[in-house]
Amino acid sequence: MSQRxxxxxxxxxxxxxxxAWCRLAAVxxxxxxxxxxxxATLGSEIVSGRLWPHLAVTAAEMALGLAFGAVLGLGTxxxxxxxxxxxxxxxxxxxxxxxxxxxALGPLFLIWFGFGMTPAVAIxxxxxxxxxxxxxxxxxxxxxxxxxxxxxxxxxxxxxxLLRLKLPAALPVIMAGLRVAVVLALVGAVVGEFVGxxxxxxxxxxxxxxxxxxxxxxxxxxxxxxxxxxxxxxxxAIERRxxxxxxxx
Numbered sequence: 683m684s685q686r687x688x689x690x691x692x693x694x695x696x697x698x699x700x701x702a703w704c705r706l707a708a709v710x711x712x713x714x715x716x717x718x719x720x721x722a723t724l725g726s727e728i729v730s731g732r733l734w735p736h737l738a739v740t741a742a743e744m745a746l747g748l749a750f751g752a753v754l755g756l757g758t759x760x761x762x763x764x765x766x767x768x769x770x771x772x773x774x775x776x777x778x779x780x781x782x783x784x785x786a787l788g789p790l791f792l793i794w795f796g797f798g799m800t801p802a803v804a805i806x807x808x809x810x811x812x813x814x815x816x817x818x819x820x821x822x823x824x825x826x827x828x829x830x831x832x833x834x835x836x837x838x839x840x841x842x843x844l845l846r847l848k849l850p851a852a853l854p855v856i857m858a859g860l861r862v863a864v865v866l867a868l869v870g871a872v873v874g875e876f877v878g879x880x881x882x883x884x885x886x887x888x889x890x891x892x893x894x895x896x897x898x899x900x901x902x903x904x905x906x907x908x909x910x911x912x913x914x915x916x917x918x919a920i921e922r923r924x925x926x927x928x929x930x931x
Contacts, residue, residue, distance in 0.1 A: 715897040724901035737905060739882040740871050743799055744913070747806020747874075748867040752860065755811040759818025764844065769819070780812045784870065788877030802874025802882065809870035810863040817859025821852025850928050857921040864917050868910045883909075 697717050703709065704716035711719060727733040758776070762769040784805050791801035825848050833843045849856075875884025883902050890898040 712894060712896055715900060719897045720900040720904065723895075723897040724904055727898070727901060733905065736882050736886045737909070739799065739879075740868075740875065740884065740906075741909065743802040743806060743871040743874065743882065744867045744909075746799075747803045747870055748810050748863060750803070751807035751810025751867070752814050752863060754807065755814025755859075755863070756818050756856070758811070759815040760822065760844070762815075763819045763822035763848075764840070776812075776815065784809055785873055785877065788874070791874075792878045797878045797880055799879075801878045802871050802884075805874040805877070806867050806870030809866045813859040813862040813866065814856070817855050817862075818852065821855030822848045824855075825851045853925060853928055857917075857924065861914065861917055861921065864913055865910060868906065868913070872906060 701716045701718060704711075704714060709716075715723075724733075762773060787805065787808070788801065791804050795801045795804060822844075829847060829851070830843065833847050838846070871882065872884035872887075875882040876888060879885035883906055887899055887902050890896075890902065
């Protein structure tokens with residue numbers, strides 16, 4: 683707790699400065715609402731129950747997109763690491779696909795999948811795919827050559843080497859990619875809702891923008907940030923347990 687105290691004090695100081703500036707400079711609430719107004723709006727959304735369905739939709743899109751993207755990224759990373767020839771063939775195309783802005787794919791996803799959760803899940807999965815794929819590939823290909831030679835001398839099969847040496851050794855790098863993917867998953871879900879969502883925090887931001895409710899927009903930013911922090915810390919806790927377990931093994 684003492685380690686986080688300076689960060690907490692800095693946060694409180696920034697909030698106080700924001701509140702003071704809005705009041706002393708008479709900044710219009712439409713331009714920048716004070717934190718007290720944002721907090722009041724957030725409390726109203728929570729008490730009225732309007733927030734919870736949208737939060738549930740965004741959390742579901744985030745979880746589904748992360749799951750699909752993680753499985754696809756992990757599988758592709760393993761496949762490319764185990765097949766150098768296939769890696770040389772496909773990696774340039776995979777990289778090129780990641781250079782296309784995901785928001786630009788939104789209109790296509792609307793045509794293919796229609797409105798609702800599916801386009802947001804698809805965008806989230808695409809965003810989460812690359813960090814898992816790249817980190818898995820990097821972790822597996824950078825396993826110590828001496829240890830690989832030892833497994834080969836002991837007659838271990840390719841699958842045994844992968845499961846008992848490469849994957850455990852690459853876990854720190856893979857888990858780091860998962861942490862990045864978790865953050866990107868929330869970004870993907872919200873961006874997906876900007877394009878064609880009928881519910882969710884991103885769709886709520888668009889609705890608030892249409893009526894110029896700046897306080898509500900900031901309140902939704904707070905909810906999105908809190909959701910991201912909670913999920914990120916949960917993944918860090920899982921990472922610590924997994925790495926501790928394999929380090930003891």
